[in-house]
Amino acid sequence: MRIYFDHAATTPIRFEVQEFLSNHENLKFYNPSSVHVEGQKARSSINNARDLIASLLKSDPDNILFTSSGTESCNYAINMAIEIHAIKNIIYLPTEHSAVIDPIINKKINKYQCKITSEGLIDLEDFQKCLKKTKENTLVCVMLLNNETGIIQPIEQVSKLCNEHGAYLFSDMIQAIGKIDVSTFIKMVDFASFASHKVGGIHGVGMVYFKDKIKIYRDIFGGAQEFGRRGGTENVIGILAFAIALEASYAKLADENKKYNLLYNKLISGLNEISNKIIIPSQNSLKHSSISTVIFPGIKAENLIIGLDLEGIAVSAGAACSSGKIGGSHVLKAMNYNKEHAMSSIRLSFGWDNNEEQVQFFLDSINNLLQGMKFKY
Template identity: 35%
Template sequence: MEHIYLDNAATTPVKPEVLDAMIPYFTQNFGNPSSVYKIAQINKKAVDESRETIAKALGAQTNEIFFTSGGTEADNWAIKGIAEAHKAKGNHIITTKIEHHAVLHTCEFLEKHGYEVTYLDVNEDGLIDLNELESAIKDTTILISVMYANNEIGTIQPIAEIGAIAKKHNVYFHTDAVQAVGQVKIDVKEQNIDLLSLSGHKINGPKGIGILYIRRGLKLENLIHGGAQERGRRAGTENVAGIVGLAKAMELTYTNFDAKIEKLTKLRDKLIDGLLATIPYAKLNGHRTMRLPNNANISVEFVEGESLLLLLDMNGIAASSGSACTSGSLDPSHVLLALGLPHEKAHGSIRFTFGEMNTEEQVDFVLEKMPQIVDRMRQMSPLYEDFLKQKQDK
């Protein structure tokens, strides 16, 4: 049985070219980049060149890229760093109700330490209201943190417009772009982004490496203290192999970019249209067009998401019921609840996310199996039976 992996928003396989680029830095090029001798300086050069590659992909300057252990650390650093460095100006932060937990839990932590946080609502498509955002800004507002694209429903926010509002009011703007990198073109300068988080393992790079873009001249308190690595802003011996792998992954993900996005969009739309046409009482979550090219999130009434996932897995299909970071929880997705979905519909949602290796034949297989699985589950559902009876009585 073929294994069909459709959970690329959770993580992605490392590309062979990325692994090949990394291997020498585990073995012969093992030097510490902070040392002065030749084998160490080889690694320092590799780190510098990687920083340059990543900066170029984001429209940033080389000295604005700082390596982290991943997106979660970058989010924590951006938000806590701004909060601590600018507490003399104010204590108010604006974010949204559908952020990744790396942002939400960081904001909740700061609330316990005297900070005020406004959590913006979103509409049924997952978009914030720009007027509501601007109205929420106070004299004490120091940071706006809005994710570039949602990890569950794929909705893309109007980032440039948010950045313009932040700039107009002299407020810093951070975006968690973990899901967006490699799926959309990003230019931090054009979009008025002050801080941006990304992670390597979402773009066919290694786990355990990410970056925080920090606009030049921005005052930010350090999150991790120790040595003088990363120009004194992020302590710890550099993960050279991971850094090289991240840079190679960034380079590859933006090579033949338009063709890749066209392919992913075609697969996404075929799956969405096919599922909505063949499964009664199914609904797309997130904006139909302002969404990531690889994301399809569908709510199916009268079924339970976790059971649906298990049955798909038995047919060789790997998908998700939401964020990989919360898959161990029985609570419905906070993102779907924020869209206005009732608990029972939120529990019956499933996310398919494509990668470059997926094919139309695989989509055809999902379109064959998924309606069969849903039909079988509904036949065992007393809720569905009651619903059909009520419908007949009308």
């Protein structure tokens, strides 16, 4: 029996989605752009899914665009903002996901990297300085819930400052959805990105939220799908699975967060009992209890990951999209941890299928591994 502690990379398919997929009648979907009965049935299914998601997010269905992934959603939101609002400046955090940082780096516009605190929070004083430097249209990019540390950024304060300076705000909410009620934060931003497989849906579906009924921006050509905004036949089954998974996650949000708090408290107390040399970033800030990065100074993360994998436990060394990169976590480096710390960190991320016995097994396993690796207790 294996233990999966890598839910921030992707989540298991929720039971409600499995039930939907097991019914073969639900899999008989056709091209939603076709005018025949079968095609229009598929079109109606997408519309119903969009309406359901919009109701959960307390937004307008017309402000929701389906994509193929969270990465595409981030790229689309940034590209749309630049095109529609003639953006000349971008302010972003060094702890953003590569799906946000990489598109920004490749844009030929003014870029300002805002400082963060040692806990990973945006430095609001430096943020105001960055805003004052920008004289023309500005886009601010701030992830709501960090995918490596679980830190939750003060979006309300960021949004207020953006409004005062006439800046637009984009928030990567891919890790936040399914963990917190993002409908509260949707109202504070101009653009947001999401991914189905982070809430128990299936891979291959992402989503972009945009605040206003802005003019049509097209990123992929070759069709008039998604209100003329994105060419390509829609992933009907994936979109429906997204709506089902999101509805299930909202229904269970309180109970699942209660469980995450129990698991997190057991993890932290257990690690503290093993050694006071173990470092747990951001534990003194507002963070979500389902995601934690843990640093074991002097021990290579890859050795711990392999050792735990052999014990039947799946963890990661940070963002799955960056797992092949050399040099350790860019998030920890931005928080002023040194390269050794960045190379000695692993990420644990809990899901609805985890329990306290699994956390205890992890604690016992990591303690045995550390002893074998001559960890300096």
